[in-house]
Amino acid sequence: MDHPRWIWQQPDWPTFRWHARTLAPLLRSCQQLQGRLLGMAGAIAGDEQVEGELDTLLQNIITSSAIEGERLNVASVRSSLARRLGVVQDAKAATTPRSEGLAELMLDATQRYREPLTAQRLFDWHAWLFAQQDSLLARPIRVGSLRGDEPMQVVSGRLDRPIVHFEAPPRAGLEVQLDAFLAWFNSSHGDAALDPLLRAGLAHFWFVTLHPFDDGNGRLTRAITDLALAQAEHQAIRFYTMSASILADRAGYYHVLETSQKATLDVTPWLRWFLATLQHSLNEALQRIDRVLDKARFWLQHPYQGLLPEQLKVLNRLLDGGERGFEQGISASKYQAVAKVSKATATRHLADLVEKGYLERLLGGGRSTRYHVKH
Structure with a gap:
């Protein structure tokens, strides 16, 4: 048999392995930062907490789309989020089916973190993601259903000399593969032997490698990551955004994905990158909360x-x-x-x-x- 080109062609796919000792320092740092963040966030007053969550969710949606090269109407998305969060003064801009769908997806992924992730839930997310299709697309996207039979490849370069960066598993058997992922995701939530942050990194890599939809796989992958992180923290309120940190190192993101998807089932390099990016997200959030608390203290001291x-x-x-x-x-x-x-x-x-x-x-x-x- 030829040497496997893609990770999903490995005979023991998807039995991932990693070097726990290599990841331990980064994992401890993320756990400590996560604890500090949750503790500090509890000191923020109600209105400011809602405003902070609104800003975080908005940044998450905007940057997740920006990773794919899409620029959204910020005011429209903010208005859709604000209405759902009850922030009336920020819900005045005109909304669109696109902004409404993106807000629905983001809040479903973070606020309904206790509910299982099912195929139907993923199909709903996909339908919300493409509530308003671009009329300039060469072919319509299959909305709310799995991709078709044609090969799913990530390519770049000239049309006559394309560079294939990745090819997803074939359509035949995709339902079985997706069911295996969902069964693992739901059962691993209560697995004491698997750190919740590593679980989020594994979920991200596994799902984006399956690439089960025509389009939107990256954004759905990051929504699943948000869901896994919300489950890790046992709370719906978001104070940091992985998507913004991924966007800040978009080239690094695609590079580590490509190299890991062409490698063995030892995903240590991917998990190292994932934890370093999470660490950056948590540090950014801590700095923002520091500023919020400093501002509150200032106005207490200075009428x-x-x-x-x-x-x-x-x-x-x-x-x-x-x-x-x-x-x-x-x-x-x-x-x-x-x-x-x-x-x-x-x-x-x-x-x-x-x-x-x-x-x-x-x-x-x-x-x-x-x-x-x-x-």
Whole structure:
């Protein structure tokens, strides 16, 4: 018999193996970060927690589609999510069947984490994912059903010289393979011998290798990953997004998938990449929550009565952190641009904020004078 080209052609597929000792440091780090994140998130007040969850879910949907090269209408998706989460003030933008379907899929995957993953549930997710098909597609997508008999390949390059990066298992027997995955996914949820984070990584790799649909396999794979992570944490509220970290290393993502899908059933390299990416997601979330808590503490210590709306707007932008151009504080010209006031008014507002103890001047002076929040 020829040497197997694809991992699913290995005789003991899908009996995955990995080196636990190699993965142990990364796994411990992710577990510790996960614990810290859940602990810190519990200190966030109700409204801010809902806003934070809305932002996380929105980022997850937008970046998961961006990995596939699709740009979504952010306002429309946000409005669809907000309406479902009860955030009325953010539910004003017009929605579309596309945004409604994506919001439904994301919330089903995260909020219904206690329910089993079935073939019908996957078909529903696929139908929501393609609630609005692109009329420019060469051929319609089989929505809510498995792919057809033609080979499922991931290719690039010229039409006359295509490079086949991956070929999925053939259509014959796909139902059996999918049933085996679903049976494992549902039974492994209670397997004390399998770490829940490794389980999420295995689920991601196994499902994306099956590639059971015409299109949307990557986005459904990441939804399954979100479901597995929600099950690992025993809660529906999301504070971090794997999709954003995958997008940040999209080339690395596709490379490790391709090499792992052409290798043996030892998936240590894939799990190492998966855990490192999860670690990055958790660290990003911890930094965001730090900023939220710092902002809450600031406003507890500094009553905002007597401040002008423009001053409040600028202070909140500074407290939110992560704003491009505000890393080194704010200048009068930056204040002018954010608050939409004249240069003289900006200078007067900044002086008032310094006098009241909200801001302090950084070293330097003249036109380059900058200010940052005084904690």
